[in-house]
Amino acid sequence: MSNSYQIVVCGSIVPDPLQTLEPVTGPAGPALKNEMILPAVLDPWAGHALYEAANLARQLPGSKVHLVSLGPKAKLQQVMMTVAQKVPFELAALDGPANGFTDPSETAAALAEAIQGIAGLDKSRLLVFGGWESASRGAGATMQMVGERLGIVDQFQGVDALKVNPDGSFEILERIEGGRHQVSRCAGPPALLGWATGNLPEPKNNPQVGMTNMRTVMPALQRAKAVKTGTEGVTFASVALPRQQRETRIVKDASPEEIAREIVDWLKQ
Amino acid sequence: METILFLAHTEADGSLGKPALEALGVCQGLQKSLPGVQFAAALVGETTQPGADAIAGCGASRFLAVSGPDFGQSRYASDAAAAEALCRAAQATLVVAPATSRWNRVLPGVAQRLGGRVDTHVTGVSTDGAKPAINRWYYRQRMEAQLSRAQRPWFILIDPGSQPAAPIAAGHAAVEAVAIPLPDSCKRTQVTGLRVPAADAQTIRPDARLLFVTGAGWTKKQADGQTHVPEAEKLIRGFLQLTRASLGSSKSLVDLGGEGQAVLSFLTHLNQVGQTGSTPRHPKGLSTCCHGEEPHTVGWRFINERRAISLDPNCGWARGKADVLYVADAFAVMTRVNALLETQKPA
Numbered sequence: 001m002s003n004s005y006q007i008v009v010c011g012s013i014v015p016d017p018l019q020t021l022e023p024v025t026g027p028a029g030p031a032l033k034n035e036m037i038l039p040a041v042l043d044p045w046a047g048h049a050l051y052e053a054a055n056l057a058r059q060l061p062g063s064k065v066h067l068v069s070l071g072p073k074a075k076l077q078q079v080m081m082t083v084a085q086k087v088p089f090e091l092a093a094l095d096g097p098a099n100g101f102t103d104p105s106e107t108a109a110a111l112a113e114a115i116q117g118i119a120g121l122d123k124s125r126l127l128v129f130g131g132w133e134s135a136s137r138g139a140g141a142t143m144q145m146v147g148e149r150l151g152i153v154d155q156f157q158g159v160d161a162l163k164v165n166p167d168g169s170f171e172i173l174e175r176i177e178g179g180r181h182q183v184s185r186c187a188g189p190p191a192l193l194g195w196a197t198g199n200l201p202e203p204k205n206n207p208q209v210g211m212t213n214m215r216t217v218m219p220a221l222q223r224a225k226a227v228k229t230g231t232e233g234v235t236f237a238s239v240a241l242p243r244q245q246r247e248t249r250i251v252k253d254a255s256p257e258e259i260a261r262e263i264v265d266w267l268k269q
Numbered sequence: 270m271e272t273i274l275f276l277a278h279t280e281a282d283g284s285l286g287k288p289a290l291e292a293l294g295v296c297q298g299l300q301k302s303l304p305g306v307q308f309a310a311a312l313v314g315e316t317t318q319p320g321a322d323a324i325a326g327c328g329a330s331r332f333l334a335v336s337g338p339d340f341g342q343s344r345y346a347s348d349a350a351a352a353e354a355l356c357r358a359a360q361a362t363l364v365v366a367p368a369t370s371r372w373n374r375v376l377p378g379v380a381q382r383l384g385g386r387v388d389t390h391v392t393g394v395s396t397d398g399a400k401p402a403i404n405r406w407y408y409r410q411r412m413e414a415q416l417s418r419a420q421r422p423w424f425i426l427i428d429p430g431s432q433p434a435a436p437i438a439a440g441h442a443a444v445e446a447v448a449i450p451l452p453d454s455c456k457r458t459q460v461t462g463l464r465v466p467a468a469d470a471q472t473i474r475p476d477a478r479l480l481f482v483t484g485a486g487w488t489k490k491q492a493d494g495q496t497h498v499p500e501a502e503k504l505i506r507g508f509l510q511l512t513r514a515s516l517g518s519s520k521s522l523v524d525l526g527g528e529g530q531a532v533l534s535f536l537t538h539l540n541q542v543g544q545t546g547s548t549p550r551h552p553k554g555l556s557t558c559c560h561g562e563e564p565h566t567v568g569w570r571f572i573n574e575r576r577a578i579s580l581d582p583n584c585g586w587a588r589g590k591a592d593v594l595y596v597a598d599a600f601a602v603m604t605r606v607n608a609l610l611e612t613q614k615p616a
């Protein structure tokens with residue numbers, strides 16, 4: 001067992017990025033228009049974290065992956081129908097708002113509590129994964145706050161690779177400025193990793209994995225505790241779509257020479 | 270009454286980077302417009318005196334620093350301990366810091382430790398009477414909000430490139446050293462180095478004037494029914510050499526690599542622009558063989574002038590996402606662009 005990990009992945013849902021989004025002001029602050037009927041997907045970078053977790057767990061027998069997800073229960077259920085077919089995990093669901101305007105500190109409090117509630121949690125073997133930034137808030141704050149609440153001070157963000165060395169230590173690559181990676185060596189668990197794209201393609205749907213997962217996913221959704229997360233202390237003066245829509249000049253019948261000249265002149269300006 | 274703390278880390282040589290000076294400009298603006306405000310500056314790094322001296326004339330009434338070999342590396346545990354100690358020593362209520370990868374990784378955690386709140390990727394700070402307010406984007410740059418917060422300390426991380434750097438008089442700063450004993454539990458991680466692409470593969474250039482985006486079209490079958498990947502690679506490399514542009518890509522093109530298809534050898538996920546990629550800042554952008562779908566173009570939010578070359582007159586760029594769309598074959602156009610640039614090269 002000493003070589004295995006308990007990997008807890010925090011990941012929620014976001015509107016499908018192909019959708020047009022519009023802000024509205026609701027009773028509890030800003031929200032998205034028609035939020036409940038917009039098609040949703042698993043938050044992309046959290047998705048990469050989940051696939052990396054499953055891949056790591058597969059290599060180290062005895063390891064287990066938990067997915068902790070906070071979102072409106074009905075939407076979570078829809079998205080889990082697909083996600084459950086990707087890789088094996090056990091779900092812990094929390095029923096609450098998942099929009100980008102809720103505050104990361106409130107979300108982190110709920111997530112940390114859910115992680116601490118996982119039966120048989122062994123902190124000495126714990127790896128907490130998540131996306132480094134969500135597609136909703138895009139702050140990169142929630143995971144750090146979860147880590148703080150769990151007392152984990154070996155934290156990494158923008159992670160593209162995690163390698164377990166023979167001595168049990170980790171080599172971790174994090175994205176930094178200018179297309180570079182910072183390389184760190186961490187003594188071992190517990191650690192928290194906010195993933196970027198990583199190196200794995202999205203796993204193909206596997207109905208058998210789906211069936212096994214669904215045995216625990218459905219009860220977890222039924223049990224999902226309602227949590228109140230919001231924007232306490234925050235006053236939004238405005239939330240608006242960018243005003244500028246460009247007047248595109250469409251150049252159709254120019255020769256490549258003419259276009260090239262125009263582009264080069266523009267580059268020189 | 271607010272106490273503003275400018276919180277920065279130094280570079281390896283003890284100096285301050287441009288993002289730090291941009292955040293400092295924000296602090297100076299706040300100091301001017303908030304009545305009776307206190308203003309302190311704090312630095313973290315292996316050596317900090319050169320950085321403090323460089324901003325001696327910034328108007329801060331105190332300079333604080335955590336320095337030493339333990340604080341040279343960009344490591345969560347030691348950076349968090351240093352930032353926490355400095356915020357406590359200054360009794361900061363507003364902590365303004367540059368949103369570098371180093372601070373982005375740690376300051377939200379420090380906000381949590383101090384019972385405060387944080388806003389990252391801040392693109393503007395203003396004051397309405399005695400109350401500071403910030404601007405930031407939600408849903409990957411799809412909508413912009415202005416907000417203020419009641420909780421303190423409030424950490425505000427300023428996105429690099431979003432503000433002008435403050436011109437500051439150098440001098441001698443009397444720095445108060447804040448000593449923190451770093452327990453072994455904060456040294457379980459060691460930064461061992463950087464992984465940097467080979468010089469000719471270093472295509473991401475944040476300071477470039479132009480973002481040059483390549484899309485999946487470069488690898489698709491062309492009018493002659495064939496793909497022309499080696500030719501595409503040559504054209505793109507040639508253009509990058511001639512212009513020193515920064516290379517961005519659509520997701521579709523970088524994903525092809527993972528699927529084992531012939532692709533442009535120098536592209537990685539780090540080049541990807543958009544929803545699950547980056548949102549770089551450059552004065553100009555030129556897109557080629559890319560459709561300009563919303564998940565891609567959200568990454569262009571901070572590109573001022575935009576032009577695109579695509580065969581499809583109904584692509585996303587045509588619909589208000591670019592200033593000019595050239596409906597043309599990018600192979601033909603870029604061959605001529607490179608030839609023209611070649612003739613105009615200084616001898």
Ligand SMILES: Cc1cc2nc3c(=O)[nH]c(=O)nc-3n(C[C@H](O)[C@H](O)[C@H](O)COP(=O)(O)OP(=O)(O)OC[C@H]3O[C@@H](n4cnc5c(N)ncnc54)[C@H](O)[C@@H]3O)c2cc1C
Nearest residue numbers: 484485486519520521543544545546558560565579580599
């Ligand atoms: C969760 C999620 C996240 C996503 N994140 C991102 C992201 O971060 N970044 C991103 O880019 N996309 C992202 N996408 C994908 C996005 O929706 C598009 O599928 C993608 O941007 C398309 O890439 P493309 O325009 O290069 O390719 P295509 O859609 O295949 O377009 C190729 C274009 O090339 C043109 N072309 C072909 N040959 C030539 C030629 N010789 N000359 C000129 N033009 C030519 C064609 O006309 C076409 O317009 C995401 C999607 C999802 C679902």
